[in-house]
Amino acid sequence: MSVPAIEVRELTRRFGRQTAVDRVSFRLDYGEIFGFLGPNGAGKSTTIRMLCGILAPSSGSATVAGHDVGKDPERIKLSIGYVSQKFSLYSDLTVQENLEFYGSVYLLEGERLRGRIEQVYALTGLGEYRTRLAGVLSGGWKQRLALANAILHEPRVLFLDEPTAGVDPLSRRALWELFYKLSASGVALLVTTHYMEEAERCNQLAFISGGRILRMGSPQELKSRLAGRLLEVECRPLLKASAAFERMVGLTGLTAYGTTLHLNVQDEREARTRIAEIARSEGIELTGVRTIEPSLEDVFAVIENEEEARGPHAAD
Amino acid sequence: MPRIKAIARKEMIHLLRDRRTLVLIALMPFMQLITYGYAINTDVKHLPTAVYDQDRTSMSRRLTEAFEQSAYFDITDRPASFEAVRQAIDRGKVKAGLIIPPGFMRDLLAGRQAELQLIIDGTDSNPANTAMNTSQAIVTQYMLRQGLLRTDGEPPVVFKPRLWYNPDLKSPFFMVPGLVGLLLQLLIPMITATAIVREKERGNIEQLLVTPVKPWEIILGKLIPYVGVGLLIALTIIASANLLFAVPIRGNPLTLFVLTMLFLTVCLGFGLYASTVAENQQQASQIIMFFAAPSILLSGFIFPRESMPWPIYGIGYFIPLTYYLKIVRGIILKGLGYDDLWGEILPLVAICALVLGLSIKRFHKRLE
Structure with a gap:
């Protein structure tokens, strides 16, 4: 080398x-x-x-x-x-x-x-x-x-x-x-x-x-860690939905992008079912749920969320 | 060396493009010269004068008239005794007293010498100085007009002007050389400190630190142009003292140069120190002014230190300007050399080492 x-x-x-x-x-x-x-x-x-x-x-x-x-x-x-x-x-x-x-x-x-x-x-x-x-x-x-x-x-x-x-x-x-x-x-x-x-x-x-x-x-490597675990959810009203999905089991990160939410999840299939359930019980209008390619921004949102979850020692 | 040159050159450009500082450097010596030189030096005319004429002849009257016609002396009082003249001067009623002895005309006509006395109140040095010089001229003129000439070449009138209260006559002679010290003290720390703080404010120092430049190269490079400015100011003042105010330079110019460099170094070190304490240019100038005011008042620049109460007199020992004033006045006015000035040089060297040492240490610390 x-x-x-x-x-x-x-x-x-x-x-x-x-x-x-x-x-x-x-x-x-x-x-x-x-x-x-x-x-x-x-x-x-x-x-x-x-x-x-x-x-x-x-x-x-x-x-x-x-x-x-x-x-x-x-x-x-x-x-x-x-x-x-x-x-x-x-x-x-x-x-x-x-x-x-x-x-x-x-x-x-x-x-x-x-x-x-x-x-x-x-x-x-x-x-x-x-x-x-x-x-x-x-x-x-x-x-x-x-x-x-x-x-x-x-x-x-x-x-x-x-x-x-x-x-x-x-x-x-x-x-x-x-x-x-x-x-x-x-x-x-x-x-x-x-x-x-x-x-x-x-x-x-x-x-x-x-x-x-x-x-x-590399950017590619970092993004591939999220592959298949990022869902784009199109729904209304956004604020209410974001508050509701935040408590979802198996969620590792949630970020709002304009009129959609990006949800990082541990398991895609389970998450899709839970999203549908929550939408029904909370009265949220769901217009689309898609698996998307992660961007670097998503990667860092996830890293930040994981660090926050790990507790205060990460910040000092 | 090339790095120091590069920094000094850059600093020169800063200085030449900084119009505010340039105006300050150019105008301040000029204004101070006018204030302490001309404003106080303007010819004082119409000095209230007492005449004690014990002769009361046509010649003594003509002499009195000659004084009055000069416009420098106004005869405001005609006391009847020497004691009354003294009192009038003591009380400030008159600034001068002319005493014509009895037998003044008789003696002159007989070819004998006659004594003439003029007493001048020396408290205010400038009018006293004027009165002194003018009275000489008046008496000389008088003798010529009266055709009083002696064959042996001795003056027929022995004229004795005397100064009371301030025999060594502090005059613009005294003020103008001191201006060198005053201006260096006022200007040099100020422009040095603001130049360094400005570099810090703009974040330039940070950029310089990642280059191979050493801190001492930065300090030296930045100070060199201000050494030049300081010497220029000193030269301007000394040249105008000599040319405009006819102050003779009695001492060795080289001694003056060396000791002025010493004082200049103290001023630079002081500016450097202020720059390490201050966060911005405004703070820097406040710190400088905080120390400049007592320096001017307590160093003996305006008021003689001898007349100060002892605690305040003592403070003067900690002010570098105190020592430099004695040096610059001593060299220019009295022709003193190193041998006479050790008492001033040694404390100044000590202060210089202290200020420079402290400020360089602090400068290094601030960089880390």
Whole structure:
């Protein structure tokens, strides 16, 4: 097997008595996009900060681009790029000045710096804005600039902490095109996101909550766990129905989608009978019950429900 | 080194694009110079003056007229004794007293020297200074007009202007060099702190931390442009002190430069410290102002420390500006060198080490 871009073993970080990251393990190869999903405060950013070498782990180990995060954080900083969730470039500097500054920080100079800047212009399309102040760019272009800054020194591992938060759908797609181009050139990308359609684009996904990785796998693998266990129920009135089905035996999750309900069940056949019974006794008008292909959103609804059912220890 | 250069260069761009700060840097020295230099320095005319004429001759009357015609002295009182002149000055009725001795005309016509005395109330240094210089000119003019010349070259009138109450005459000479200290103290911590806090507010620091830049490179790179600004301010004030107010620079400019750098470092360290305490730019400027006000009042910039009650006098020992004022005034006005100033340099070095050490430690801590 090839050398992994990121390899994490039992990585843990405690702040006082709080455990922000709890024995996290995963592996990411070059050329892959790894998605981190989970609620705010789940430990995604803390994990990334440890992997970037700016926060020491309490226990466990991790290597990034072949360097150990505990022993060699300075070498790591040279081989990674980082784009943060909030726009953190210099708004009173022009696009070109921002790039020149970050380039010099990585000790790029003269011809080489100019060459790299032209290359990232070509990649991102930022060239026509080079004399524009970064502060007046739209959200999508700002993030493209942030990405351009992060890849100037040709890092082999990229950390993207909610890179598309607050960016319009069109620019979001453009940014993902860039991520694909980078991964195709052999860069490993670790992305955190709240958007399901973005999660769908990752090679690997980890759902993280309370500092722990709850599920991990490719989007396909995660979805197949739900295969044959997801029912779409079309009924009226929706609110009353949702309250009634919630108490159904054998139900593992229930989510409302517009005019329908998605029910995750342990056994499809049993569930269909119970749904019909409840509808009759509660006076709910049932217009259709179908078995459907699960989406990632359904997958995460189920994971969240299961965690809630498991009790409060999962949340601390 | 290239990283520090990159940060310093970026900081320069920030500064040049920040119009508000630029205006502040440009206008403040100008305004302070006007307030403490010109506003107080304007020629004071029509000084109420008492004349005690014991001679009562045509020549003594002409002398009195010469004083009055100069428009600098208004003869408002004609007391009949020296004691009455003293009282008039004590009570503030007059600011100056001219005493013409008996036999003034007789002595002059006989070719003997005559003594003329002018007493000036020195409490208010500026009019006193003006009165002093003007009276000299008036008496010289008077002698020429009267055709009083002696063959031996000695002046026929021995003129003795005397200052009461403030013999070493604190003047704009005294105020303007102190402005260097005042402006550095007011401006440098403020712009340094806001520049660093702004970077933190915008989340730029976070971005820098994941790069190979070291914290000390960030600190140094960010401070360098403000060293430049500080030196520019100091140079502006000293140059205008010399050119506009004719303040002679008696000491060694290199000594002045070295010790100004020392004080500037204290100011930078202070700004750095405020930036680690403050969450936003507004808080930073409040912290700075909180310390700036007592610095100006208690350091001896305006009020002499010697006249303060002892607890307040003691506070002055903890204010860096106290020491720098003595240094800058000592070098410029009295021509002092290192040997004379150890009592000021050592405490300043101690404060500098303390402030810098504390703030760098806190800066590191805040980054983690």
